[in-house]
Amino acid sequence: xxxxxxxxxxxxxxxxxxxxxxxxxxxxxxxxxxxxxxxxxxxxxxxxxxxxxxxxxxxxxxxxxxxxxxxxxxxxxxxxxxxxxxxxxxxxxxxxxxxxxxxxxxxxxxxxxxxxxxxxxxxxxxxxxxxxxxxxxxxxxxxxxxxxxxxxxxxxxxxxxxxxxxxxxxxxxxxxxxxxxxxxxxxxxxxxxxxxxxxxxxxxxxxxxxxxxxxxxxxxxxxxxxxxxxxxxxxxxxxxxxxxxxxxxxxxxxxxxxxxxxxxxxxxxxxxxxxxxxxxxxxxxxxxxxxxxxxxxxxxxxxxxxxxxxxxxxxxxxxxxxxxxxxxxxxxxxxxxxxxxxxxxxxxxxxxxxx
Numbered sequence: 001x002x003x004x005x006x007x008x009x010x011x012x013x014x015x016x017x018x019x020x021x022x023x024x025x026x027x028x029x030x031x032x033x034x035x036x037x038x039x040x041x042x043x044x045x046x047x048x049x050x051x052x053x054x055x056x057x058x059x060x061x062x063x064x065x066x067x068x069x070x071x072x073x074x075x076x077x078x079x080x081x082x083x084x085x086x087x088x089x090x091x092x093x094x095x096x097x098x099x100x101x102x103x104x105x106x107x108x109x110x111x112x113x114x115x116x117x118x119x120x121x122x123x124x125x126x127x128x129x130x131x132x133x134x135x136x137x138x139x140x141x142x143x144x145x146x147x148x149x150x151x152x153x154x155x156x157x158x159x160x161x162x163x164x165x166x167x168x169x170x171x172x173x174x175x176x177x178x179x180x181x182x183x184x185x186x187x188x189x190x191x192x193x194x195x196x197x198x199x200x201x202x203x204x205x206x207x208x209x210x211x212x213x214x215x216x217x218x219x220x221x222x223x224x225x226x227x228x229x230x231x232x233x234x235x236x237x238x239x240x241x242x243x244x245x246x247x248x249x250x251x252x253x254x255x256x257x258x259x260x261x262x263x264x265x266x267x268x269x270x271x272x273x274x275x276x277x278x279x280x281x282x283x284x285x286x287x288x289x290x291x292x293x294x295x296x297x298x299x300x301x302x303x304x305x306x307x308x309x310x311x312x313x314x315x316x317x318x319x320x321x322x323x324x325x326x327x328x329x330x331x332x333x334x335x336x337x338x339x340x341x342x343x344x345x346x347x348x349x350x351x352x353x354x355x
Contacts, residue, residue, distance in 0.1 A: 003347045005181075005340065009190040012116055012137060013095060014069045016040035017340055018191025019067035019181070020139065020170060021180040021198045021332075022120075023073030023097060024147070024318070025049035025300055026211055026307035027169030028198075028207055030058055034065030035203040038342070039253040043198075047074035047084050049300045055084055059091050069094035069157045071118070076103040089113050091096050097139070101146075107134040120172065120193075122150030127161045127169075137168040139193045146196050146320035149225065149235045155187065162188035178342025182350075196320040202331045207310030211329065213237065213317060220324040228304060241302065 007018045021036035023044035033043035044206065045058055055072075062070055072093050074084045085106050088096060095116035107117050111134055119130045120139040127138045140161045142154025150157070154173040162169050168190035174180065175192040184192045199206060200214055217223065217237050225235045228245040237243065305315030330338065 003344055003351070005343060007185070009137065009170060012168060013042045013071075015042040017173075017336060018170075018185075019193060019336065019339065020044070020172075020193035022139075022172065022195040023047070023071075024194050024195050024199055026304055027144075027204060027217050028073070029205050030061035030065055032198065032201070032203045032205065032332070033062050033070050034068075035201075036198060036336075037066045037068035039331075039333040039336035040072065041332070041336055042095070044071040044095075046133075047072045048078060048097075049304070056087050057090070059087060059093060063091070071095035071097055071116075075099065081106065085109060088115060099144040102130060102133050102135075104133050111136070118170070121161075122148075122157070123152065124157070124160045124164060128164060131165055131167055135167065137170060137190070137301055138165065139170040139172050142171075142173035143225075143235075144321045146223075146235050147318040148232055148324070149173070150233070158184065158187045158189055173320060174322050174324060178339045178344070179346055181339060181343045182346045195318075195333065196323045197326065198332070199319075200323070200326050200329055201335055202329050204329075206307055209310045210306045210312045210317070213239070213306075213312040214319060214323055215327065217319070217324050220321040220345045223319050223321045223323060234316075234318065235320065237319050237323065239317055240313040241305075241315060283294040291317075 005017055009018045010016065017040040019041040021033065021043040023043050023046040025046050026049055028044060029044040030045070033045050036043035037153055045062060047055055050058060059072065072084065072088055072091070073096065074081060076098050081103065088110065093115065097118050097120060099120050102119060110117055116136050117134060118139055118312045120141055121127045121130055121137050122141050127140060130138050138161065140157050141149060142157045143149055143151050144154055154171055158169065158171045170191050170193050171184035171187065171189040172193035175184065175194050175228060176197045181192050198204065200211065222238050223235060225233045226237055226242060226246060227233055228242060302316045303318060306312045306317055
């Protein structure tokens, strides 16, 4: 029995399978994105943590490694967002993903050029608003997902959003295999998006010492949500830094915020005015409090400690709870083939039961 995995998502993005590799900061680099795309998935480059002058180089490097379409992720409130939009258009990038502070004018400019716009949301009201602002599809991340996340489980959120929208809906949060893909399709989703599973592959740029911490974690309950990093709920593996921050007072967190802000300013090449402008945009949209504005630079800089410098005890380890059930580092090609084969077997079995 031949069972197709073609969905509206694959037709929209031009990929072989309805699987998205998400744009993890410091992780989703050209090598990982190209490997994901060459294996039949659709990969997104991380554009929110890269130095502005290196963004074009990353796009060109990805195009040199794959002939398949791929996307770029960025925050529309970041100071160089306009530059990234122009790079996307200049180099015919297939799609963009984004989260907070969608810019209606930017979305309109991208859509007019045929770029597919797929925001990631964590609540039904945000999904509805995203489509009103022009999204072609939405990725919904449930509370099981890693990094900044919401509180609604994926199964409940996915059902709500599928019922409310007519555009393709992609499920994120808790996926790693073919069984998960089939379950998302059964709920009415058009595919799945995975971050942690792609982070734990051979093409991942994450240093060995940090990957070892991911592989060592076997308790889903130890992959917790905390506000200690930047004031917003973020799911991560509990480690030495997190324990220290949760025990410390406000002054210690403020000092970390100031140190991170200075480091982020140096990395990004942005002026103090531009950084403040981005923060004020987020505050003006009612997305963050004053305290969260002060702590905004913490997440990217302390994540860098683990993901780039290979010092997991000093950085943040963003992870979906699914990380505790992963015990291998396959290549992207092996991973995608495993997912597809398992999905076909599960679908065939379900068809036999229904006949």
